[in-house]
Amino acid sequence: MTGYLLRRTGQSAVVLAGVSVIVFALVHLVPGDPVRLALGTRFDQATYDALLARSGLDQPLVQQFFGWAGRALTGDLGVSFRSGDPVTLLILERLPATVTLAFASLLVALLIAVPLGTVSALRPRTVVDRAATVFSQFGISVPDFWMGIVLILVFAGTLGWLPTGGYVPLGEDPLGWLQRLIMPAVVTGVVSGSVITRFVRSSVLEALGSDHVRTAEAKGLPRRQVLTWHVLRNALLPLVTVTGVQLAYLLSGVVVVEIVFAWPGLGQLALQSVQARDYPVLQGAILLFALVFLVINLLVDLLYTAIDPRIRR
Incomplete structure (x- = not known):
């Protein structure tokens, strides 16, 4: 190791x-x-x-x-041309908002994708399966900025339940933090969840058709035990892979969603640096994005060995 x-x-x-x-x-x-x-x-x-x-x-x-x-x-990424502040400080200021949105969105995506994809695979060509297909097509096809605008019009404009956007640190106002997080997390969670749903469905279907699952069923093991230990565990590897990719993508900043909801994340910072030709900030942000992808890919590979002992050998 x-x-x-x-x-x-x-x-x-x-x-x-x-x-x-x-x-x-x-x-x-x-x-x-x-x-x-x-x-x-x-x-x-x-x-x-x-x-x-x-x-x-x-x-x-x-x-x-x-x-x-x-x-x-040494951690010195230079000084911003536009503001004169150190680039490292600018990135650290935006990092909490980005991390918050990324993990909240991933949680929403998994809460949708894992149950929906699993049930869809267990009951192919049923109403649930068709609903999962429609959902995945919807999440992939519908632009996230349009979805965000619709949510703002309904929940902020018409119903007045949520603020239109912005960000409040958790330590300052927990309720305000949660209220401002819901809509951007739902938008990005639906998009990521639609992708993950397809992988969950195909992985569970592949596991259901494997020899060891048929052997377990022939031995008379309970259905729940077969699904838990033989189907879902073997379907975890593709799920871990696509989840890691989605998390790296979210941590790199969801530019459009951040703009729609005025979310001060790294994606918005990178876009502003492009518009202002702020070389140091842009270089620092992209270098951080590359590092995030590399670290998450390494963690995903290490998780493989915990899930499947055959990979460890």
Whole structure:
């Protein structure tokens, strides 16, 4: 296990280095002068030259990259052109909102997908199965911004039960935190749940048709025991995989949903940095997204060994 962890850590480091090179190159290939854009109407040559030197953009690209990469290893991602704040601080300020929305959305998705996909597989070609198919098609096809706007019009505008958007930290106002979390979590949870439902259904169907399940049924084991220990446990591997991918996607920021609900997450921060050509913030955000995907993929692989001992061997 130790050797496996070391190999995966080394592979992740190589991937992260490659991502950093690509991100740095693509960001700097975008036409325009970010320093001039950041100054706006306050432009004067002395200020421009000082900010250019402070940001290191007056140096050769190779020197800029190695300087940025070296500082990033110590947690220093640079300073925002737009606000002048450290990029690490900006990301940490947005992180609680992103983590809250990601895990709440994943909880909603699993609460919908696991029961619906399992029952759909156990009763194929029935009303429940057709309902699961319609739900998965709905979640995948309907734009999340449209779903969010409809929820705002109904629950905030017409009924007045929930606020239209925004974010309140849990420690400041628990009730306000929950009220503002419900609608964005439902929207992103429905979208992710529609994807997970399909995987659950197909995994359970595949497990039901396997030889060891037929053997367990032939031995006269109770139906509940067969489903719990022989069907659902073997259907967990694909579920863990797709759940990990969905969690990494949610932790990377759901840009459209965050904009609709004025949710101050990392997705909105990344979009604002693109619009302002704020190189340091954009590079730091994308580097964090890549790291999130790598870490979650590693955790998913480690979970495999806990679920299926054959993989450990």
